[in-house]
Amino acid sequence: MDFISPPYLSRNASVRSVMARVLFALLPGVAVYACLIGPVILLQIAIASATALAAEAAMLKLRGKPLRPFVTDGSALVTAWLIALTFPPIAPWWLTAFGALVAIVIAKHLYGGLGQNPFNPAMVAFAACIVSFPALMSQWPSLTLETRFIDQILAVLGVSKELDALTSATPLDVLKTALRLAPGTPIAETLSDTKIHGFIGSRTWECVAAAYLLGGLWLLRCKVIRWHAPTGFLAGVVALSAVCWLFDPGRFAPPLFHVFSGGVVLGAFFIVTDPVSGCASAKGRLIFGFAAGILAYTIRVFGGYPDGVAFSVLILNLCAPLVDLMTRPPVFGMKKK
Amino acid sequence: MPSGLSRRLFRFKGGVEPDTHKAESSLTPIGKAPLPSRLILPLHQSVGACATPCVRVGETLLKGQRIGNADGWISAAVHAPTSGKVVAIEDRPSAHASGLPTLSVVIEPDGLETWVERAPLDVTARSPDEVRKALRDAGIVGLGGAVFPTHAKLTAAKSTAIDEVVINGAECEPFMSCDDLLMRERAEDVVRGASIFRDLLEPKRVLIGIEDNKPEAARAMRRAVEALGFDFEVVVVPTRYPTGAAKQLIRVLTGKEIPSTRRSPEMGVQCFNVGTAYSAWRFVALGEPLISRVVTLTGNVESAGNWETLIGTPFEEFVALGRPKPDTERFLMGGPMMGFEIPDLSAPVVKACNCVIAASSSLFPPPPPEMPCIRCGACAEACPHELLPFELYRFSRAQKFDKAVELSIDECIECGCCAYVCPSRIPLVQYFRFAKSEIDARRKEKAKADATRARIEQRKAREERLKAEKAERLAAAAVKTSGAGGGDGADAAKKALIEAAVERARLQREAHPPKNPETPASVEAAEKTPDPAVNPGDATR
Ligand code: SF4
Ligand code: SF4
Numbered sequence: 001m002d003f004i005s006p007p008y009l010s011r012n013a014s015v016r017s018v019m020a021r022v023l024f025a026l027l028p029g030v031a032v033y034a035c036l037i038g039p040v041i042l043l044q045i046a047i048a049s050a051t052a053l054a055a056e057a058a059m060l061k062l063r064g065k066p067l068r069p070f071v072t073d074g075s076a077l078v079t080a081w082l083i084a085l086t087f088p089p090i091a092p093w094w095l096t097a098f099g100a101l102v103a104i105v106i107a108k109h110l111y112g113g114l115g116q117n118p119f120n121p122a123m124v125a126f127a128a129c130i131v132s133f134p135a136l137m138s139q140w141p142s143l144t145l146e147t148r149f150i151d152q153i154l155a156v157l158g159v160s161k162e163l164d165a166l167t168s169a170t171p172l173d174v175l176k177t178a179l180r181l182a183p184g185t186p187i188a189e190t191l192s193d194t195k196i197h198g199f200i201g202s203r204t205w206e207c208v209a210a211a212y213l214l215g216g217l218w219l220l221r222c223k224v225i226r227w228h229a230p231t232g233f234l235a236g237v238v239a240l241s242a243v244c245w246l247f248d249p250g251r252f253a254p255p256l257f258h259v260f261s262g263g264v265v266l267g268a269f270f271i272v273t274d275p276v277s278g279c280a281s282a283k284g285r286l287i288f289g290f291a292a293g294i295l296a297y298t299i300r301v302f303g304g305y306p307d308g309v310a311f312s313v314l315i316l317n318l319c320a321p322l323v324d325l326m327t328r329p330p331v332f333g334m335k336k337k
Numbered sequence: 338m339p340s341g342l343s344r345r346l347f348r349f350k351g352g353v354e355p356d357t358h359k360a361e362s363s364l365t366p367i368g369k370a371p372l373p374s375r376l377i378l379p380l381h382q383s384v385g386a387c388a389t390p391c392v393r394v395g396e397t398l399l400k401g402q403r404i405g406n407a408d409g410w411i412s413a414a415v416h417a418p419t420s421g422k423v424v425a426i427e428d429r430p431s432a433h434a435s436g437l438p439t440l441s442v443v444i445e446p447d448g449l450e451t452w453v454e455r456a457p458l459d460v461t462a463r464s465p466d467e468v469r470k471a472l473r474d475a476g477i478v479g480l481g482g483a484v485f486p487t488h489a490k491l492t493a494a495k496s497t498a499i500d501e502v503v504i505n506g507a508e509c510e511p512f513m514s515c516d517d518l519l520m521r522e523r524a525e526d527v528v529r530g531a532s533i534f535r536d537l538l539e540p541k542r543v544l545i546g547i548e549d550n551k552p553e554a555a556r557a558m559r560r561a562v563e564a565l566g567f568d569f570e571v572v573v574v575p576t577r578y579p580t581g582a583a584k585q586l587i588r589v590l591t592g593k594e595i596p597s598t599r600r601s602p603e604m605g606v607q608c609f610n611v612g613t614a615y616s617a618w619r620f621v622a623l624g625e626p627l628i629s630r631v632v633t634l635t636g637n638v639e640s641a642g643n644w645e646t647l648i649g650t651p652f653e654e655f656v657a658l659g660r661p662k663p664d665t666e667r668f669l670m671g672g673p674m675m676g677f678e679i680p681d682l683s684a685p686v687v688k689a690c691n692c693v694i695a696a697s698s699s700l701f702p703p704p705p706p707e708m709p710c711i712r713c714g715a716c717a718e719a720c721p722h723e724l725l726p727f728e729l730y731r732f733s734r735a736q737k738f739d740k741a742v743e744l745s746i747d748e749c750i751e752c753g754c755c756a757y758v759c760p761s762r763i764p765l766v767q768y769f770r771f772a773k774s775e776i777d778a779r780r781k782e783k784a785k786a787d788a789t790r791a792r793i794e795q796r797k798a799r800e801e802r803l804k805a806e807k808a809e810r811l812a813a814a815a816v817k818t819s820g821a822g823g824g825d826g827a828d829a830a831k832k833a834l835i836e837a838a839v840e841r842a843r844l845q846r847e848a849h850p851p852k853n854p855e856t857p858a859s860v861e862a863a864e865k866t867p868d869p870a871v872n873p874g875d876a877t878r
Contacts, residue, residue, distance in 0.1 A: 332588075
């Protein structure tokens with residue numbers, strides 16, 4: 001019968017239930033991914049999850065924190081899944097594990113653990129790996145070849161001899177190469193290549209993105225996330241890609257293609273919505289999302305990396321406290337008329 | 338427009354919608370709690386100064402006899418709830434979260450219930466100031482839980498006429514139903530009470546706000562308003578905690594937002610609880626001072642309900658009326674959102690006590706361990722004062738109190754919405770209370786230091802003034818002596834000298850006008866800082 005501080009009632013929300021719902025919302029995307037790209041993603045998720053949980057437990061122990069509430073809060077799993085889903089599915093196992101380690105040990109616990117990290121841990125992992133192992137992080141499975149599951153597994157285990165045969169450039173790579181190397185080639189021609197283009201976005205990946213979208217909308221519905229950050233992010237990508245596309249449709253892909261390629265949808269609903277490293281006010285989240293969207297497109301189209309979501313989010317993480325400071329909402333009774 | 342159907346309502350941001358649990362206690366009519374074996378009356382039962390005792394141990398009292406006089410304007414009298422004998426005037430455990438003892442008059446009832454002489458107050462024959470004073474001496478205070486002396490709210494601001502008087506029947510705290518039952522059973526007296534407030538404040542409109550989960554109360558009040566022929570509007574408002582907090586209800590009904598830096602009359606509105614209106618009417622019509630109130634007894638009990646309870650009834654005798662179940666662990670005073678655990682059941686029911694809840698861990702599960710804040714922003718969305726609770730929490734925890742003040746921690750009404758929604762289950766309100774008390778202590782210290790400094794300056798000024806006056810006197814004396822005998826030339830020189838001294842003295846006097854550092858604390862300051870010692874429960878209403 002200890003002292004309990006009022007209120008005595010609670011909505012009974014918990015960090016665990018929030019994280020569990022995020023994981024649940026990722027399931028459709030994972031399922032479509034496993035079916036269309038390859039079940040190897042499940043193996044990657046397992047590797048990332050196991051590493052992340054082990055790292056979490058070890059760090060908690062080192063920091064003298066209670067294990068149970070934190071290992072089971074689900075936050076490490078969310079990070080692990082995002083790492084698995086943003087890394088190439090045929091990345092070698094140690095790369096995925098390394099990413100998970102970087103995320104949990106450096107990006108999360110060295111900054112103080114749950115709730116304290118200024119950067120999105122999964123994006124820190126992605127950035128660290130793409131900078132350190134650019135080649136491995138760019139090996140995306142070819143979607144036109146009939147790759148067998150066993151080949152993918154061998155690749156992950158690092159014993160595959162002919163890795164090159166499995167991989168091909170991603171649609172975004174193709175676009176960028178076209179933009180750089182053959183400025184004259186009309187983009188429509190490149191895009192008409194069915195190896196790259198699906199219905200509206202990148203071939204096959206657009207289906208995975210649509211599944212993420214489904215999960216994201218569900219998260220919105222059950223109010224785990226708010227609309228501001230995703231809307232801002234998508235608006236940012238669409239706005240800049242539309243401007244470029246209208247300016248020169250010969251050189252730039254249409255907005256919808258960009259939204260349904262790479263990590264944009266996953267980013268919009270599962271990454272820029274990370275509360276810890278993002279903004280807290282509604283206006284701040286809109287700004288955060290929009291700026292990240294603009295940056296993501298810029299890096300993706302004009303930068304040196306295949307996709308821009310990770311770097312744009314990290315840069316915005318850096319700005320979040322400032323944005324929060326500048327978007328502090330007026331309190332009750334203090335509004336200007 | 339007595340139906341009030343077409344009034345445009347406003348929304349306040351935030352708020353939460355917990356299960357109301359009102360049905361349990363609102364099914365049976367208000368009962369009359371029996372005379373307890375002993376009555377304990379704390380003398381400090383309102384915001385402001387503690388009443389001063391005006392009876393002696395051993396004295397025989399009549400029901401309704403005054404036992405404590407109001408001390409100053411922000412204070413209210415206390416009365417004997419029954420006839421009997423004063424057996425002690427001593428410190429007794431109080432109905433406060435701290436349980437700290439407070440000076441109380443203990444009465445042993447004689448069971449006769451002999452009233453003092455009662456006379457209705459002819460409001461029309463009295464000046465408004467006389468009516469206010471009479472209300473103060475009848476011990477009428479805000480019964481929503483804030484126990485602010487009612488008479489002190491019955492003066493319009495000099496600069497602004499009152500547009501609206503809001504009568505608060507929202508009763509937004511879960512479990513509570515005392516106002517609901519009062520409105521259902523005694524609607525006409527509530528409405529008549531509201532008319533007293535109207536006569537004193539002369540507003541353009543009287544709005545009676547009732548949450549839509551109390552349709553019966555709203556009907557009864559509408560009927561009463563019609564029957565009495567008043568033009569009050571009964572307005573049904575959406576159920577949403579904390580609509581019953583004065584500022585939120587004012588916002589919903591009038592659209593006005595009152596910051597903590599201003600008093601509501603300055604913005605042309607004033608708010609009273611329905612129970613307050615009722616007891617004001619009892620006093621005016623029958624001459625009965627405030628000696629009882631309706632208290633909800635609910636929660637983990639066999640029979641929940643509402644009781645007309647004498648102020649001063651010990652909780653142990655009161656809670657027995659509901660037959661608490663064996664697994665009851667604690668009793669809460671006030672609602673589950675803003676109430677607190679009664680630390681000692683020998684403490685009495687006071688004017689602030691609107692509800693007692695028997696709590697068990699199945700009814701209110703103990704919270705799981707606190708997790709770190711994940712900045713999800715849920716608390717900010719739920720805060721009816723549009724604060725950033727997670728930032729306030731961060732600064733309170735780090736003891737950066739000036740930052741918390743910068744982020745308007747003073748606006749926090751401790752409604753608990755933020756803690757209610759927090760997924761990390763952080764006891765945010767507890768942090769805010771701690772921070773506020775620290776801030777308050779620092780402010781008091783600073784005020785004290787300022788006063789001391791002012792005193793020293795004043796003394797210095799006085800000394801200099803005395804010195805100057807002395808010089809003046811000496812100079813004047815010199816004039817006299819020189820006038821008595823002396824040559825003309827020397828005389829003129831002396832005169833010039835004297836004039837110079839007088840002038841110097843005058844200049845000095847002007848440079849140090851007398852100061853009075855101990856200006857009595859203003860009425861407003863007292864109103865804006867409700868005394869926590871008597872302001873424990875649903876302090877919002
Ligand atoms: S609701 Fe709790 S966890 Fe979320 S931001 Fe507020 S304090 Fe932090
Ligand atoms: S307790 Fe204070 S900070 Fe929390 S919701 Fe209520 S007013 Fe806002």
